[in-house]
Amino acid sequence: MSQIFVSRVEQIAGRVASLARPISSITAYDYPMGRLADEAGIDVILVGDSLGMMVAGMEDTTGVTLDQMVYHTEIVARAVKNAILIADLPINTYRTPSESVENGMRLIEAGADAVKIEGGLRQIEKIKAMVEADIPMVGHLGMLPQRVREEGGYKKKGKTDEESRILLESAHALTDAGVAMIVLESMATDIATLITKEISAPTIGIGSGPHCSGQIRVLHDVIGAYPWFVPPFAKVYTNVADQVSEALRQYKEELK
Numbered sequence: 001m002s003q004i005f006v007s008r009v010e011q012i013a014g015r016v017a018s019l020a021r022p023i024s025s026i027t028a029y030d031y032p033m034g035r036l037a038d039e040a041g042i043d044v045i046l047v048g049d050s051l052g053m054m055v056a057g058m059e060d061t062t063g064v065t066l067d068q069m070v071y072h073t074e075i076v077a078r079a080v081k082n083a084i085l086i087a088d089l090p091i092n093t094y095r096t097p098s099e100s101v102e103n104g105m106r107l108i109e110a111g112a113d114a115v116k117i118e119g120g121l122r123q124i125e126k127i128k129a130m131v132e133a134d135i136p137m138v139g140h141l142g143m144l145p146q147r148v149r150e151e152g153g154y155k156k157k158g159k160t161d162e163e164s165r166i167l168l169e170s171a172h173a174l175t176d177a178g179v180a181m182i183v184l185e186s187m188a189t190d191i192a193t194l195i196t197k198e199i200s201a202p203t204i205g206i207g208s209g210p211h212c213s214g215q216i217r218v219l220h221d222v223i224g225a226y227p228w229f230v231p232p233f234a235k236v237y238t239n240v241a242d243q244v245s246e247a248l249r250q251y252k253e254e255l256k
């Protein structure tokens with residue numbers, strides 16, 4: 001009997017298509033948090049390069065390396081049994097199509113189901129090469145944290161007609177290139193809503209209004225584990241930082 005070969009790209013497309021809307025997504029950077037997120041039924045877990053700030057205390061994501069992403073992807077992958085696991089390629093690791101394929105494959109080998117890169121039209125050739133190499137891809141449009149230094153800060157996108165036009169064109173191009181999903185970060189609600197209506201790939205919003213196909217949040221924002229900076233759109237559901245501080249004070253007190 002002949003066996004039907006289903007590529008990784010097709011498998012992930014099928015899993016994404018079967019997700020109920022709204023799609024829930026969260027970042028995770030280590031085994032316990034990956035396991036808790038998976039066991040809570042989160043649909044999509046991202047090993048984001050935001051680990052540069054949330055885990056390593058860096059100022060932004062521009063110092064994160066591929067080896068660090070591979071390590072964190074491996075340890076989260078060990079925990080995740082049901083969710084779709086995405087990992088970020090960090091800055092300067094996807095400058096050409098061949099570099100993108102080589103480095104993207106390292107994240108797949110580390111256990112990621114799909115790889116995310118930031119940017120629109122200028123990434124199309126790289127995304128096509130990666131999909132061709134059977135690497136399921138996720139796009140990322142709007143505010144691009146890897147460009148924060150070039151842009152002089154984190155700025156909301158899609159506030160002008162011209163910017164909105166380019167975002168919509170980019171979303172179509174990413175979809176045609178074969179991405180399984182697109183993260184829309186810090187984008188005006190109107191353009192995020194229009195992109196979501198027009199393209200077939202699901203959109204996962206963060207700071208882009210309520211009308212995306214799903215939402216993603218940084219874990220530490222949601223659980224209040226990084227009290228030194230909380231983005232304005234973040235809803236904090238519990239206060240882990242205070243709980244840890246209090247537990248450690250009690251522990252010290254009881255030793256006396």
Ligand code: KIV
Binds near residue numbers: 027050185
């Ligand atoms: O690195 C990250 O955490 C991300 C999310 C903010 C989407 O890319």
